Amino acid sequence: MAPKVNCNPIKLSNIVTYLQKSRTAHSIKELEKHLPSIASINSMQVKDYIQSLTDENRINVEKIGSGNWYWSFASQDLRLRERALAEAKVGRERASVTVEELKAKLLQVRTLREDEEAVLDLPGERREDLLAKQVELGEGIESLRREIEAFRDNDPTEVERKVKDTREARERAEMLTDEIYSMEAWFMKQGLDAESMRNFGQAFYGDEFDSEEGMLREL
Known part of the structure; x- marks a missing residue:
């Protein structure tokens, strides 16, 4: 208590x-x-x-x-003092180790800083060499990226994806073409002559319309 x-x-x-x-x-x-x-x-x-x-x-x-x-008893007090002294010595030793570790880290930091300053103090030609090396490495990395992208075109998964996308695009185009032909047929039933339909198709579809055949070009 x-x-x-x-x-x-x-x-x-x-x-x-x-x-x-x-x-x-x-x-x-x-x-x-x-x-x-x-x-x-x-x-x-x-x-x-x-x-x-x-x-x-x-x-x-x-x-x-x-x-x-x-x-x-006095002997008991002496033992307590001796124990306190021993604990103090242990604490001092630990503190000394910590101080030495901090000194080593400080020295390491100073060395790294000096190395960095030494690089900055290099003659102009040396700095230019380092910059040129940096540019060269950057170009090498970019070249590797292009090669990887080229290999990607041959990837079976990528090829399959492109085939699927192309197939779906063609199916959508064919569906729209059927709808266009249905509309043209409806216009013809409403009395629009073939020449008027050809002129309308040329104006509306542009290069996609085959004026000789009178219909959209094949995909």
């Missing part, structure tokens, strides 16, 4: 020192009696300070009988 008040670190250390020097276990009632004068806190804060020290493993607590008893 976290303490209800913010505990002063110096007062916490004074309590630990008192418990270590006493070399004995204390009940909560004894601590509430002595700690206010030892740590300059009021009796209502004693439990909060004791709880804080317990949470930090700076003092020991054991339930004996009906109540808890608290104590601390």
Whole structure:
């Protein structure tokens, strides 16, 4: 359980020192009696300070009988300090590794930047060579694209699609032609003579109309 008040670190250390020097276990009632004068806190804060020290493993607590008893030994405090020191060393080593990795990455970035600047600083002829190479590569890519497009014309799937489209277009044209002939027949029945129909066809259909045959040209 976290303490209800913010505990002063110096007062916490004074309590630990008192418990270590006493070399004995204390009940909560004894601590509430002595700690206010030892740590300059009021009796209502004693439990909060004791709880804080317990949470930090700076003092020991054991339930004996009906109540808890608290104590601390100097050797225990030393072990805690040694553990904290070991953790600090591990953290420092990890930080050192991270720093070295960052330095290596920074060096890599600087090297790449220097290489880019070196290319930009090349003599005019060298830059022209690079640009010419770039143009050459671009033309090569375009040539490959044209070859791929040419091969596509021989693709069986593509050929089949074109045949299908052509067949459908012819069927639509034949259907429309039949409708046109039906309309012409209707006009003839209405009294329109052949010469007038020929002139009408030439004006309406243009090059698609065969004036000699008097009908649309064959597809």
